Amino acid sequence: MESATPVIVAIDGPSGTGKSSTSKAVAAQLGLSYLDTGAQYRAITWWMVTNGIDTADPFAIASAAGKPEIVSGTDPEKPAITVDGLDVAGPIREQDVTSKVSAVSAVPEVRARITELQRAIAGSAVTGIVVEGRDIGTTVLPDADLKVFLTASPEARAARRSGELEGADLHATREALVKRDAADSSRKTSPLAKADDAVEVDTTDLTLQQVIECVVTLVEEKRAGR
Ligand SMILES: Nc1ncnc2c1ncn2[C@@H]1O[C@H](COP(=O)(O)OP(=O)(O)O)[C@@H](O)[C@H]1O
Numbered sequence: 001m002e003s004a005t006p007v008i009v010a011i012d013g014p015s016g017t018g019k020s021s022t023s024k025a026v027a028a029q030l031g032l033s034y035l036d037t038g039a040q041y042r043a044i045t046w047w048m049v050t051n052g053i054d055t056a057d058p059f060a061i062a063s064a065a066g067k068p069e070i071v072s073g074t075d076p077e078k079p080a081i082t083v084d085g086l087d088v089a090g091p092i093r094e095q096d097v098t099s100k101v102s103a104v105s106a107v108p109e110v111r112a113r114i115t116e117l118q119r120a121i122a123g124s125a126v127t128g129i130v131v132e133g134r135d136i137g138t139t140v141l142p143d144a145d146l147k148v149f150l151t152a153s154p155e156a157r158a159a160r161r162s163g164e165l166e167g168a169d170l171h172a173t174r175e176a177l178v179k180r181d182a183a184d185s186s187r188k189t190s191p192l193a194k195a196d197d198a199v200e201v202d203t204t205d206l207t208l209q210q211v212i213e214c215v216v217t218l219v220e221e222k223r224a225g226r
């Protein structure tokens, strides 16, 4: 399954559908790079919060959008993210950032900056890359070789997310998740959406291993058809 041209895979979908786990495993298995674009939006949000920018004020966010330097590692075995040289992999997952990331990532200046970064990273991946997010197939990499859109019921997604957080309340997790999906899907600039040519995979009743195998097969089929 050798391929001289880099293969570009876009994996989109709402929270808790398995994008990160699937993308990392597929990239590792196929020797591709990996990019978590949600981590980049979380990183810029973390910087805004840390620097006292009012995240409810789109103008304040827009004028600060160019300031932080965000660097993403692309090794699926050890994903890394720094802001101005500082490792923020832990802090970007905190509740305060999670509750503000939709507002920050809705600002067009933020999206333009992060999208440019994403395209540069994807363009320099030697063997290819798996990029996961919300608008990769529709906006960031519309010419991707393979586009996958993962879905799952809100119940399944909430159960998966609560499983990660000790003492998490299932109902509250579900509510927060549904609210963030609604915000991400309804923003004007580059909302969460399935590309017309994306393959939709409902992961509600699939194990993570089954989803990984499904995506690996789809990539191999694409490569074989080139
Ligand atoms: N098909 C699946 N079945 C059960 N659990 C899953 C499945 N896919 C992912 N998970 C688990 O659900 C959680 C959220 O998955 P993640 O990959 O972070 O989703 P996303 O990136 O879409 O938010 C993780 O703990 C992961 O191990």
Ligand SMILES: Nc1ccn([C@H]2C[C@H](O)[C@@H](COP(=O)(O)OP(=O)(O)O)O2)c(=O)n1
Pocket (backbone or CB within 6 Å): 014, 015, 016, 020, 037, 038, 039, 041, 042, 101, 102, 105, 106, 132, 133, 134, 135, 136, 180, 184
């Ligand atoms: N391509 C992307 C990726 C993420 N975002 C925004 C919207 C999401 O709610 C946040 C966080 O994304 P992330 O993938 O880390 O979220 P979860 O892992 O699903 O909790 O970033 C985006 O606007 N566009």
